[in-house]
Amino acid sequence: MPFTSNRTPAVPTPASAATPAAPATASPALTIRNLTVSFGTNKVLKGVSLDIAARAVTAIIGPSGCGKSTFLRALNRLHELVPEARMEGDIRLFGEDIYGAAVEPVVVRRRVGMVFQKSNPFPTMSIADNVTVGLRLNGLRNRTLLAERTEQSLRMAALWDEVKDRLNAPAISLSGGQQQRLCIARALAVKPEVLLMDEPASALDPLATAKIEDLILELKRDFTIVIVTHNMQQAARISDLTAFFYLGELIEYNTTTKIFTNPAKKQTEDYVTGRFG
Amino acid sequence: MAMAESDPNVAGTIPRALAGRRFGDRAFKWFTLLMALTVFVLIVLIGCELADGSHLALRQFGWRFLVSSEWDPVSEQFGALPFVFGTLVSSAIGLIIAVPLSIATAVYLTELAPQWLRQPLTIFIELLAAVPSVILGLWGIFVMVPWLRVHLFPWLKGAFGFLPLFQGPIYGLSMLAGGIIIAIMVLPIITSMSREILRSVPGLQREAAYALGATRWEVTRIAVLSYAKKGLFGAVILGLGRALGETMAVTMVIGNNTQIAASLFAPGNTLASAIANQFAEATGDVYLSALFELGLVLLGVTVLVNAFAQLILKTFAGPSVTPQN
Amino acid sequence: MTAPNHRRRRFKNALMQVFTCVCAVLVTLPLFLVFFYLLKSGIGAVNGHFFTQLPAPPGETGGGMANAIVGTFELLGLAALVGVPVGVLGGVFLSEYGHSRLNWWVRFAADVLNGVPSIIWGMVVYGLIVRHGLGLNLFGAQVGLIDRGYSAWAGGLVLGLMMIPLIMRTSEEVLRLVPNGYREAALALGIAQWRTVVQIVVRTALKGIITGILLALARVAGETAPLIFTAFGNQFWNRSLADPIAALPLQIYYYAIGPYEDWHRQAWAGALVLLLLITVINVSVRVLTRDRFSQRHS
Numbered sequence A: 001m002p003f004t005s006n007r008t009p010a011v012p013t014p015a016s017a018a019t020p021a022a023p024a025t026a027s028p029a030l031t032i033r034n035l036t037v038s039f040g041t042n043k044v045l046k047g048v049s050l051d052i053a054a055r056a057v058t059a060i061i062g063p064s065g066c067g068k069s070t071f072l073r074a075l076n077r078l079h080e081l082v083p084e085a086r087m088e089g090d091i092r093l094f095g096e097d098i099y100g101a102a103v104e105p106v107v108v109r110r111r112v113g114m115v116f117q118k119s120n121p122f123p124t125m126s127i128a129d130n131v132t133v134g135l136r137l138n139g140l141r142n143r144t145l146l147a148e149r150t151e152q153s154l155r156m157a158a159l160w161d162e163v164k165d166r167l168n169a170p171a172i173s174l175s176g177g178q179q180q181r182l183c184i185a186r187a188l189a190v191k192p193e194v195l196l197m198d199e200p201a202s203a204l205d206p207l208a209t210a211k212i213e214d215l216i217l218e219l220k221r222d223f224t225i226v227i228v229t230h231n232m233q234q235a236a237r238i239s240d241l242t243a244f245f246y247l248g249e250l251i252e253y254n255t256t257t258k259i260f261t262n263p264a265k266k267q268t269e270d271y272v273t274g275r276f277g
Numbered sequence B: 001m002a003m004a005e006s007d008p009n010v011a012g013t014i015p016r017a018l019a020g021r022r023f024g025d026r027a028f029k030w031f032t033l034l035m036a037l038t039v040f041v042l043i044v045l046i047g048c049e050l051a052d053g054s055h056l057a058l059r060q061f062g063w064r065f066l067v068s069s070e071w072d073p074v075s076e077q078f079g080a081l082p083f084v085f086g087t088l089v090s091s092a093i094g095l096i097i098a099v100p101l102s103i104a105t106a107v108y109l110t111e112l113a114p115q116w117l118r119q120p121l122t123i124f125i126e127l128l129a130a131v132p133s134v135i136l137g138l139w140g141i142f143v144m145v146p147w148l149r150v151h152l153f154p155w156l157k158g159a160f161g162f163l164p165l166f167q168g169p170i171y172g173l174s175m176l177a178g179g180i181i182i183a184i185m186v187l188p189i190i191t192s193m194s195r196e197i198l199r200s201v202p203g204l205q206r207e208a209a210y211a212l213g214a215t216r217w218e219v220t221r222i223a224v225l226s227y228a229k230k231g232l233f234g235a236v237i238l239g240l241g242r243a244l245g246e247t248m249a250v251t252m253v254i255g256n257n258t259q260i261a262a263s264l265f266a267p268g269n270t271l272a273s274a275i276a277n278q279f280a281e282a283t284g285d286v287y288l289s290a291l292f293e294l295g296l297v298l299l300g301v302t303v304l305v306n307a308f309a310q311l312i313l314k315t316f317a318g319p320s321v322t323p324q325n
Numbered sequence C: 001m002t003a004p005n006h007r008r009r010r011f012k013n014a015l016m017q018v019f020t021c022v023c024a025v026l027v028t029l030p031l032f033l034v035f036f037y038l039l040k041s042g043i044g045a046v047n048g049h050f051f052t053q054l055p056a057p058p059g060e061t062g063g064g065m066a067n068a069i070v071g072t073f074e075l076l077g078l079a080a081l082v083g084v085p086v087g088v089l090g091g092v093f094l095s096e097y098g099h100s101r102l103n104w105w106v107r108f109a110a111d112v113l114n115g116v117p118s119i120i121w122g123m124v125v126y127g128l129i130v131r132h133g134l135g136l137n138l139f140g141a142q143v144g145l146i147d148r149g150y151s152a153w154a155g156g157l158v159l160g161l162m163m164i165p166l167i168m169r170t171s172e173e174v175l176r177l178v179p180n181g182y183r184e185a186a187l188a189l190g191i192a193q194w195r196t197v198v199q200i201v202v203r204t205a206l207k208g209i210i211t212g213i214l215l216a217l218a219r220v221a222g223e224t225a226p227l228i229f230t231a232f233g234n235q236f237w238n239r240s241l242a243d244p245i246a247a248l249p250l251q252i253y254y255y256a257i258g259p260y261e262d263w264h265r266q267a268w269a270g271a272l273v274l275l276l277l278i279t280v281i282n283v284s285v286r287v288l289t290r291d292r293f294s295q296r297h298s
């Protein structure tokens, strides 16, 4: 692995030590300290530190190319699959170092699920199989249990009513919005602790987008959600906390209300009011 | 890709200089079209020449040619069955060996191998694909066949001698040796084709599986192989097309016997090896014509198999996956 | 933190890594074995005589393959005369002029032709030229183009025909990589379309086209079966392109199946030289166009 993890001290530095003022969270789901990611010589994230609150929706906003996806993908160790990616810093999931020597990426990724910008169901599998594939990988074979979890996950993803009569139809027979909700169901089925969503609604029509937004508000009761979005209104509607990234740096991180009504930095204000980006 | 053709309606209004240019454009386009169309001419030419060359045999033996197993140049009785049989058996042996090895290698190359190893391995496989058949045959005669005769075949006979496939005297030159040489010839073809197909699986499919906590192998199984199934099937069929028509290396190690034998240790023959081997001695018109008819049968089979493979590959991934030699 | 079946999954993952790795080793093994034995058995006979002398009469030792080496290059030259113009211009048509239906069929036909066994090509040219000679009937007057009988013409033609579909497909592919902006810019300057194609598009893709041509030449350089029916082989120098001509692969074949020890040695030497020639072309071409290897899926 061309992957270096430059360990900072084992004890997480207090949130206040991070450059931008971070909102106080009792026990954060994720603590990120000095996260730096580069691709070859291109430094894409430059020492980002922030805490992700548990059972809340954290929105990541910023102009395109500023490193939002890169940030998200560091949280479930997806960068390890990119040969030229280098990473430094410290990321903890409920206090546990996810890049620790004894920690396997496979386990991290099961605990930190992800939904991608472009829906990517497995095209050769049925709807039900798409939902249960993660569980089956983990050794669950019991048919009744699998059926239960299928229904449960599809209900959580607000897709159950639309597909309950054709669970064995191929996943690609669904519409774009349905496919994206299927991907959410697939990610939820393995009961991750954190759900990462990278612009999950950017390719969808307004109706499907609204469904996904409702869904996110539902999900935050049980899950910690980090969502990247391009859409200011969306961030304002669904998130509790918002982090604004610019050119690989975390400019400002605060409650969503604060960011959108009374931002501390000029850059943030310009961005959220649509003056640039 | 297409460049807009100028509107023919304004042809009358353009100045003379442009009209000359217009002629140049047209002439060039028609000339290149002519060159592109040669592929159809070649297909027709191949069919006509083989049909013409074999008309004596076609008239004399009719459909019997395909089912008769008599091949007797002295009494001028010819039947293609031993060669059709040998072609099918040797190709089957070749594919049984080559398909699992090739696909596993392609998986290793695109999914599992460490990054630094992928390029050198790929180059080795392309170099193996470039080894001429006659050189592999030379190696086959003097290195592989003696080794098979002394080591592998006696062992097979000891272990599986109860099967008719592995009974009878061991000569070395044999149907099985032909099948193994065919396997070596098609290995790099199926491997590099499969590699192209696996590479064309979208990265997003892999990431979906990784994000569920799948291991590398699980990603390969659930996201890559199942996505690429159809294309891999096409690659195998393409390999079959090459196996059926493989000539020199097979001719040199298969033993060139015109009898059908149950044992894989017995010498055999294929359509292509019979033609290559007997062409020089085919003095009679009917004999030569019978060899041409063997060619016609071989052509029919390989064109069908190849066309089928191309259709699968083209519907799998569009024009971005083009077969390599 | 660990799922119950985690050890088994990790084990299976490692197992498949090892299994596929072993398969990859097995697949590349023949390459190394062939190279090893060619060097071992052939290097001794690759000497000055090998490159300068004619084959020795049957039963005598010594001699070389000078005529076969020259013959192979002559045949490749003739083949290029046939295959390159037709292949490249056909590729230009496929990439520059859009008739999607027709182009689909042309590609399909070319791909199917690429799969036609080489021995079939040999029989076709045998039937076309060797048996009857090639002539034109112009208003009742017979104009002979190529006389009947085995000849260098026939050998060059068969290799050239085999190159056509190969070159057509590779040329098309590299021509399609030329950005459309180049074409538009040239047309906007008022340059005629055909000149744009020749001077801008083909020029830009020239390196790729030459790569394709070299790979096609390397491919047909080792063809043996079609030459049995056409070039036939010759123990002496070829004095006229209308006569049979020697070629390395043919000579290797005749020597390999022949009865004499010395022939076998010569066959190994010939194979070594031929394989080195082909490998040098392949490797240098791939080094020149290295970027083809650096693409990765993300």
Ligand SMILES: Nc1ncnc2c1ncn2[C@@H]1O[C@H](COP(=O)(O)OP(=O)(O)O)[C@@H](O)[C@H]1O
Residues within 6 Å of the ligand: A039, A042, A044, A062, A063, A064, A065, A066, A067, A068, A069, A070, A071, A082, C298
């Ligand atoms: N796999 C990669 N290889 C090289 N560069 C990358 C890779 N992924 C992202 N980048 C670069 O990182 C920068 C940030 O990308 P990203 O995090 O995707 O931005 P966004 O905020 O739009 O999601 C971009 O300039 C992009 O070019």
Ligand SMILES: [Mg+2]
Residues within 6 Å of the ligand: A068, A069, A070, A198
């Ligand atoms: Mg992004």
